[in-house]
């Protein structure tokens with residue numbers, strides 16, 4: 369009886385933690401409303417953009433990079449869990465993106481790197497990008513960019529030394545309290561994070577252009 373009561377309490381607590389904050393988020397702990405995978409044939413070079421995203425900002429940023437690169441190349445945009453790892457080595461270049469959650473990349477991108485870093489390393493050109501709110505237009509200085517790299521990208525680059533990214537992008541993301549799960553909402557509130565859409569289309573396109581120039 370006591371065990372049954374404890375179990376019911378535990379289920380209730382978990383249920384509340386996984387509920388979305390009042391708003392329009394989905395009803396389970398997973399990504400919501402990501403852009404659909406896409407492909408374009410814009411040139412000879414074949415590029416794969418694969419990413420993870422929980423609340424869609426990284427998905428939209430990956431789509432902007434995709435749209436820009438489609439002007440010159442043939443590009444596949446794929447949510448990381450839709451990627452067939454056996455396809456990785458068929459590309460001339462790969463871009464891997466993740467949002468930052470509590471200083472870390474999302475688990476499914478980490479899993480891709482952990483399980484398939486050897487395949488990724490054999491692709492002629494690779495790049496990483498992250499989305500975060502540490503860097504915004506209001507504080508975008510070279511020092512802050514370097515700090516973002518040191519906090520969020522350096523450890524991944526060091527963890528997979530066989531992958532030699534030709535570029536790494538720190539792109540400002542977005543989050544709204546109304547879209548968060550209760551646990552996220554709570555964490556962000558107590559940390560005093562400022563909500564907002566900090567994406568900057570011009571900077572995203574400039575990063576995509578820079579990547580394109582580097583793979584020529």
Ligand SMILES: Cc1cc2nc3c(=O)[nH]c(=O)nc-3n(C[C@H](O)[C@H](O)[C@H](O)COP(=O)(O)O)c2cc1C
Nearest residue numbers: 421422423424425426467470471500501502541542
């Ligand atoms: C629970 C939570 C933790 C976060 N932690 C960080 C963090 O440690 N550093 C940071 O710069 N941004 C952090 N962010 C901001 C996200 O990285 C940013 O909003 C990102 O664009 C979200 O991408 P997504 O919508 O694709 O999931 C956090 C956001 C949430 C909701």
